Amino acid sequence: MKAIVCKQFGPPSSLVLDDIESPKPGEKEVVVQVKACGVNFPDTLIIQGLYQFKPELPFTPGSDIAGVVKEVGTKIKHVKPGDEVFGFVMHGGYAEEVVVPGNACFPKPPGMEFPVAASFMMAYGTSYHALKDRGRLKEGETLLVLGASGGVGLAAVELGKLMGAKVIAAASSTEKLELCKEYGADEVINYDTEDLKARIKELTDGKGVDVVYDPVGGRYSEPAIRGMAWEGRYLVVGFAAGDIPKIPLNLALLKGCAIVGVFWGSFAMKTPDQNMQNTMQLMQWYGAGKLKPHIHKIYPLAEAKNALEDMIKRQVKGKAVIECS
Structure with missing residues (x-):
């Protein structure tokens, strides 16, 4: 079978399209003929050896998959x-076939196209777990989403609005912010041209935001924390900016706030029953037409490296998807 293979850590250009052996399932596993695989920012880090874990070389990247059970x-x-x-795998999705753990493989709703299904699990699973389980977001609270036009960010905007919050979307261009408005953002901040902390204060009448959803990190994290309300919750989702910020801990004391880690992949594996409940709720909302993943572009398997390059260059709005077979 064909697969994108990482034989040495490096940029997307170092990846190769190769023939590898078809997988066999263990007793609690499923082999899936992959029709589509979502592209996620962690994929760009894993292939460079910069993620929280390093798969043993050689390996195939890709986590969010949709297809037909073989x-x-x-x-x-x-x-x-x-x-x-x-379903969801730690890696292996950029291939014609992949082994999926049984507790991370779900029946696809009728009518949901494969590229949409492959855009759903990580983005919505991460964002719902973050807002519901880690952020305890309540109706009427104010949510600030950084990197709001990306895959997980746009899902957080959509879910935050659905959960009854006032949503402030922050991104780096007018075009990206227009997309955020289409997905329910009440207010927007262009943090490339505006002072993030000052705009938060202005948009909340000085109160600050109750929950910050941060998949970006870098130079935006500290001003976002400084713009938090008393007893706010700051959600550490990822570091798309490339830099892991060093937060002055006196801010947590002064704000009475919580700095909370969000690692959906580990949550899904360690507490599969709770993840299943979350997934069923997301499926219910999707079936009712309340959630609509935004597909930026679909790339053929042979052009997977181009999808990752576009992700690194921050040219992707919503989700990029690889068509695998």
Whole structure:
């Protein structure tokens, strides 16, 4: 089968399209013929050896997959060969076939196209877990989303509004912020041209924001914390800016705020029952037409490196998707 292979850590240009052996499932695993795989910012870090974990070389990147069940392990009962599914793997998705843990493989809703299904799990799973389980976002509170036009950011804007919050979207261009407005943002901040802390204060009448959703890091994190309300919750989602910020801890004391880590992948693996409940709620909202993943572009498998380059250059709004077979 064809797969994108990382044989040495480096930029997207170092990846190769190769023939590798088709996988076989363990007793609690599912082999999926991959139709589409979402591109996520962590993919750009994993191939460079810059992520929280380093897969053993060689490996295939890609986590968010959708496709058709080819084979199941002996203890798998909820799906069978021929079923259309979507799921999550730590890596291996940029390929024609992949092994998916049974507790991370879900029946695809009828009518949900494969590219949409492959755009759903990580973006909405991360954002819902962050806002509901880690941020305890309440109706009527104010949510600030940094990097709001990206995959997880746009999902956070959409979910925050659905959960009854006032949503302030922050991004780096007028075009990106217009997309955020389409997804429900009440207010927007262009943090490339505006003072982030001052605009937060202005938009909240000096109160500050209750929850900050931060998948960006870098130079935006400290002013976002300085713009928090008393007993706010700052959600550490990722570091798309490339720099891990060093936060003055006196700010947590002065604000009475919580700095909370969000690692959806570990949450999904460690507490599969709770993740299943979250996923079912997201599926219900999708079925009711309340969630609509934004597809930036679909790339063929052979052009996976171009998708990753576009992600690194911050040219992707919403989700980029690789068509695998």
